[in-house]
Amino acid sequence: RKVLRDQVELQDDPVALKEMVGRIQATEALLRDDIQEIIEPSLGKSEWYYRGEIKKISSRRLLQELLSEICDRIYSRTPVVPNELINREALSGPMKAGLKKLLQGILNNSSQFELGLTGNGPDVSVYRSVVRKNGLHKSLKNGSSKLVKPSKDTDSGLKSVWGVIEKYLKSADEEPLDFKTLYQEIAEPPFGVKSGLAPLLIWIVMQYNRSSLSIYESGTFQREWNPELLDRFIKAEEKPKESKSTFTIRWLGSKDKSTNALLDKLNDSIPHNETVTDTTISSFLVNLFEWY
Numbered sequence: 001r002k003v004l005r006d007q008v009e010l011q012d013d014p015v016a017l018k019e020m021v022g023r024i025q026a027t028e029a030l031l032r033d034d035i036q037e038i039i040e041p042s043l044g045k046s047e048w049y050y051r052g053e054i055k056k057i058s059s060r061r062l063l064q065e066l067l068s069e070i071c072d073r074i075y076s077r078t079p080v081v082p083n084e085l086i087n088r089e090a091l092s093g094p095m096k097a098g099l100k101k102l103l104q105g106i107l108n109n110s111s112q113f114e115l116g117l118t119g120n121g122p123d124v125s126v127y128r129s130v131v132r133k134n135g136l137h138k139s140l141k142n143g144s145s146k147l148v149k150p151s152k153d154t155d156s157g158l159k160s161v162w163g164v165i166e167k168y169l170k171s172a173d174e175e176p177l178d179f180k181t182l183y184q185e186i187a188e189p190p191f192g193v194k195s196g197l198a199p200l201l202i203w204i205v206m207q208y209n210r211s212s213l214s215i216y217e218s219g220t221f222q223r224e225w226n227p228e229l230l231d232r233f234i235k236a237e238e239k240p241k242e243s244k245s246t247f248t249i250r251w252l253g254s255k256d257k258s259t260n261a262l263l264d265k266l267n268d269s270i271p272h273n274e275t276v277t278d279t280t281i282s283s284f285l286v287n288l289f290e291w292y
Helices: 002-006 008-012 014-039 060-074 093-108 122-132 156-173 180-187 198-208 227-238 257-268 281-291
Strands: 048-050 053-055 137-139 145-147 213-217 220-222 247-251
Touching: 002 008, 002 014, 008 014, 048 060, 093 122, 093 198, 093 227, 122 137, 122 198, 145 198, 156 180, 156 198, 156 247, 180 198, 198 227, 213 227, 227 247
Parallel strands: none
Antiparallel strands: 048 053, 137 145, 213 220, 213 247
16 A cells, blocks of 8 residues: 555556555455454454463353453443443534533532533533432532532442542642643543543532632633633643643642631631631632632
């Protein structure tokens, strides 16, 4: 094929061109036959090994079972997500729009039924198959809703990934951490989270811990988590070379009682609309920005 591509002289010699094409096709046919003999279990011409042990594989069914066993062992903590719209490496155009809509609902409408989403679009489909199915968004007795941590009803793989994301966020207590490292960590074994699903899981965990987190875009504190920020964030993670922004995260929650008491007093001295029962550095900074 390289000869066909590079030797322009063949285009002026139909006889030589026909001969070359015929030889290529014959060689490819032989190669396919040889590969088929190697990988077709029923022919019995290959021995199959896994972890140093020979496996008796005499049919495609047995081979598929072995491959499933290998995948289950390597990706033992992968979330089970029965939705192919989101559980893939590259999202379709409609799903990208649906993901943004779903994330906006998580950030701004977590107190509303089904995040305020309506209809039968991809955003609703993913919400019901990932968020609601795993009990991450629950209705309250007073008629409102809220995001909650994984429970016994949550898929074990998703619960594991939640823990990894939360641990990573909390490790940013001394200096900002980037998101690229987090994406890589949950993409590798034993988690294997697809690129399309990763932003959804990361932002759910971030929103749940919002009072203890702060986001920085190119070093600048972002007070509002709004659609514009989401657009820039998703673009920066999808196409880092084309984006002018870099995003980092800081964990600003404090476990020190004296620090928390001081924050409560400082926060009470600032005029603000919302009542905060558990003041954190992050919530204090937001109130300070709004007042200033």
